[in-house]
Amino acid sequence: MNILMIEDNEAVCEMMGMFFENEHWTASFIHDGQVGYDAFKKNPSDYDLILLDLNLPSLDGMQICRMIREIDPKVPIIMLTARDSESDQVIGLEIGADDYVTKPFSPLTVIARIKALVRRLTPTDSGSYDIKTTNLLINTNTREVRLYNKEIKDLTPKEFELLVTLAQHPKQVFSREHLLDTVWREPYYGEERTIDAHIKKLRQKLAVAGPDVIQTVWGVGYKFDDSTLKQN
Secondary structure, X not given: OEEEEEOOOHHHHHHHHHHHHHOOOXXXXXXXXXXXXXXXXXXXXXXXXXXXXXXXXOOOHHHHXXXXXXXXXXXXXXXXXXXXOHHHHHHHHHOOOOEEEEOOOOHHHHHHHHHHHHHHHOOOOHHHOOEXXXXXXXXXXXXXXXXXXXXXXXOOHHHHHHHHHHHOOOOOOEEHHHHHHHHHOOOOOOOOOHHHHHHHHHHHHHOOOOOOOEEEXXXXXXXXXXXXXXXX
8 A cells, every 4th residue: 555644744754654564554754734745736646645744835635635635535534633623623524524533643643544544445246145235235145245345233133134135136026925925935813013113113224324215105005225325
């Protein structure tokens, strides 16, 4: 990984350089805002991640972040700020930063944030998933579920099987009786409304990832449809 660190404190850069070296990462250190922006603008594809100080000579971090986003909307940006101000943090995230670290910081904290950000932003290899829709990936062997590229955890066996049944046939409407027969796989003499309870809990767990993908078809049952929903 090649990092561009725009930070006017040379001692901080020197310290981070040692930690980057331990991770076998390369880094370019620039101590002036305008010079740092110009370096990125000249060769934007050279950098895998940007560490950007908020207070810089020539151009401040907010300006640089906006300008970088006009060139590349996807390159990961972590802002470094001495201001422990919630408004600065919110503004930074709103104009395009992916994360922020408040000074003084531990180098290990920065390294951990970088690794977490790269993991979060790296597209998942969908080759290991046997159920794939517009925004959903399911591995039925490992029982891994990703919705809007976010991992969904703690699904119960019945919740998982309900999701698999619906997602295998997008837009198909399943009656409650059909879902009972398919998921429970044996005569079930309880109320069909048990499906409603399971679907409610399943929706709650999926909701942490984005818009609802399970739709109620009133008087009939349920269907899975994410074809018109955008990935976060």
